Amino acid sequence: MKCPVCGNDCVGTAHDILLSIGQIFSPCPDCHGRVLDKRAPLKNRFYESPCSCGKRFIDEVFAHCYVILVEEGLFAGTEPLAKVGMPLIHPGFFMREPPYLPARSLVLISAIVTHGVAVRLVDEVPEIRGVVRSGNFVPGISGPGPGGVPRTYDLLAGCDVRASIFPTSSGPLVLYQQQSQIHIEFPRNYNPKIESVERKITPSTQWFVDAACGVGTLGLTAARFGVPHVVMNDAWFSAAFWSAFNIFVNSEFLSVDEVVMHKTYEEMKARPIGRMPEKIAETRGRQSIEVYQGDLADLYRVLPGVPVLTALDLFNKEDTGLIQRITAHFQEHVIGEVFIP
Ligand SMILES: [Zn+2]
Ligand SMILES: [Zn+2]
Secondary structure (H helix, E strand, C coil): CCCCCCCCCCCCCCCHHHCCCCCCCCCCCCCCCCCCCCCCCCCCCCCCCCCCCCCHHHHHHHHHHHHHHHCCCCCCCCCHHHCCCCCECCCEECCCCCCCCCCCCCCEEEEECCCHHHHHHHHHCCCEEEEECCCCCCCCCCCCCCCCEECCCCCEECEHHHHEEEECCCCCEEEEEEECCCCCCCCCCCCCCHHHHHHHCCCCCCCECCCCCCHHHHHHHHHHHHCEEEEECCCCCCHHHHHEEEEEEEEHHHCCCCEHHHHHHHHHHCCCCCCCEEEEEEECCCCCEEEEEEHHHHHHHHCCCCCEEEEECCCCCCCCHHHHHHHHHHHHHCCCCCCCC
């Protein structure tokens, strides 16, 4: 499968990913790794090379990055190891032990890297898949409604597309996302939002709407449960695009014959914020799953006049006035229950 961001072969189906995870981050009998103090500077500017099996303990990978940052003058050598950045593992899933990383399994999110250093990290540290420069904000749209502006982190080198595996009671979902473009969500052993969707769905649920869908976690949870009609919507191009892509990735778990994309990644990137909901993908087959890019205030215009169960999963949960206004607006126009997962 071709990656829409880098054009290489860095994405796979849920089947490929789930087959790979059994031993992917486990050490071989020859692997050994030092556990380093993340709050202290790296001693002696030393790191070990990967094992003959191709894996290396995550702390050694961080030590390698640390040495490069010192050589490049971005670090004085007094910074704690953790300052290198935040590791996002591919594929990400709930792990009890820190991982031994194979090649191209780490997206590094760092506030301090420059373009040249990022290129060197990708070239010289085999475990690194991509390097993203972060900012002091959540990537995506700055707020709901027409006033929102796009803000993203910068992919400086490599590719920042990676998958996370989320368990549901019907089985796992594999969800890709582009890390510089969207908020970071860590897979946990227990996901309260997924559980709340599962509690709301009944055998009589015919329509499920994930009104602010992110990369499709809740809509695809409903689809994996077998809900016959699922609508996912997000105003942000990266969310809507990857929701559609993730239907395709997980299609073996769904009753769909085909996923039809109406927009390419490039077309969507050129118009990053949707206003009037526009259908960007839909399935053919027994289950109908549609993805829209648009403002959720107008989503009712594309929904059927029958009862729908709507999950409203907004970032700004602390803004209760906003949530109440949006919920009330939705209930005015749409039949059925709206819930905050
Ligand atoms: Zn890629
Ligand atoms: Zn090994």
